[in-house]
Structures are given as structure tokens and as C-alpha cells.
Amino acid sequence: MKSKKVILVxxxxxxxxxxxxxxxxxxxxxxxxxxxxxxxxxxxQSSVTxxxxxxxxxKQLSYAMSxxxxxxxxxxxxxxxxxxxxxxxxxTGIEERENISRVYYAKDRMYVKxxxxxxxxxxxxxxxxGRLMESSYLKRGNTRIPYSILYMSINLxxxxxxxxxxxxxxxxxxxxxxxxxxxxxxEADFAQFAKERLLEGA
Numbered sequence: 001m002k003s004k005k006v007i008l009v010x011x012x013x014x015x016x017x018x019x020x021x022x023x024x025x026x027x028x029x030x031x032x033x034x035x036x037x038x039x040x041x042x043x044x045q046s047s048v049t050x051x052x053x054x055x056x057x058x059k060q061l062s063y064a065m066s067x068x069x070x071x072x073x074x075x076x077x078x079x080x081x082x083x084x085x086x087x088x089x090x091x092t093g094i095e096e097r098e099n100i101s102r103v104y105y106a107k108d109r110m111y112v113k114x115x116x117x118x119x120x121x122x123x124x125x126x127x128x129x130g131r132l133m134e135s136s137y138l139k140r141g142n143t144r145i146p147y148s149i150l151y152m153s154i155n156l157x158x159x160x161x162x163x164x165x166x167x168x169x170x171x172x173x174x175x176x177x178x179x180x181x182x183x184x185x186x187e188a189d190f191a192q193f194a195k196e197r198l199l200e201g202a
Contacts, residue, residue, distance in 0.1 A: 005032070007079060008035075008078045010036045014176075015176040016037075016081055017035045023180060043129060049124075054135060061078060072141060078146070079150060082149060082152070085125065086154050091119060098113070100112070105164040
């Protein structure tokens with residue numbers, strides 16, 4: 001019997017893995033899903049430029065292949081999931097407020113501690129997103145592994161609870177597990193949800 005092909009999913013945090021690992025294997029039983037958690041936003045790290053972003057994604061692929069003991073031909077596809085974090089918002093929709101410690105997302109505005117820093121972040125992330133969206137494969141030796149990038153808008157919490165401002169790890173974990181439970185034995189409903197919100201934006 002031929003082994004199942006692997007889909008490697010690169011995610012930013014544990015909550016992303018919780019939601020997707022709890023549902024995707026039941027929807028796509030012909031594949032094995034493996035996850036590489038970056039523990040942060042690769043696209044906004046200070047040293048990661050548009051010219052270097054693919055190199056950094058390839059590093060994550062290498063780490064995952066080493067961890068799971070896979071060869072390039074074991075992997076059917078690499079999917080990277082990112083938060084958009086409202087980086088495409090018009091700068092006029094960004095307001096600076098001294099009394100906040102983190103970005104706060106409203107319906108059509110962002111409230112930030114440092115306006116200039118957020119503009120730099122948004123510019124860097126949009127450039128890196130643009131480069132990744134141009135890429136259809138990652139290369140390991142002579143093997144081309146299909147690659148795609150998908151997004152959450154604004155972030156996972158926004159998608160699954162309609163609240164983009166969940167701050168504590170406890171609350172993020174609680175919402176993630178509750179979301180998975182809500183679709184347990186209703187995977188077709190999750191597929192429709194994903195089509196409407198997860199893949200096209202909340």
C-alpha cells in the first residue's frame with residue numbers, strides 16, 4: 001500500500017495548529033498533515049526582506065523535514081498560513097494613541113502606540129506577502145514542491161470568534177478548542193466556513 005502524501009502547513013502559532021489539525025485530517029483523509037509552528041510572524045521580523053523571505057520559508061521547510069524525517073518527494077505541498085494584521089489598511093485609518101500597549105483593531109481603523117513603526121511594519125509585510133504570492137513552489141535539490149500562501153483576516157481569533165483583539169494565550173487556546181469542538185462530526189460545515197471566511201477573508 002502506497003504511503004499517504006504529506007501536506008506541510010506552516011503556521012504562526014499554536015492556536016492555528018489546534019484549529020487546523022483538529023479538522024483538516026478528517027476532511028482530507030488521503031493526506032497526512034504535518035505542522036511547523038514559527039511562533040511569531042516571519043514576515044515582519046526585522047532581518048527578513050522581500051529578497052530574503054523565500055530563503056526563510058525554505059529554512060522552515062528544512063526544519064520540518066529534519067523534525068519529521070521526510071524527503072522532498074514525501075511532501076505533496078507546502079501551505080503557509082499567515083495573519084494579514086490589517087497591513088493593507090489606508091494610512092489614514094491608523095490612529096496613534098499613547099495609552100495603549102498593543103495594536104487594537106476596530107472595524108475600519110487601527111489604534112497603535114507608534115504610528116511610524118506600524119507603517120514600517122505594514123510596508124515590510126506587504127512587500128514580503130507580494131513576493132510569496134508570486135511563488136508557486138519551493139525547491140529542495142532538484143525537486144520542486146508546490147507552495148501556496150493563504151491568509152486569515154485579520155487573524156485567527158477574528159476568523160473563529162469575530163474578535164481580532166484577543167490578547168491572552170489562555171483565551172486564544174480556549175477559543176481554538178471550542179471552535180474545533182463546534183465542528184466535530186460536522187466537517188462539511190467547516191469546509192463551507194473555510195471557503196467563505198478562512199480562505200477568502202473574514
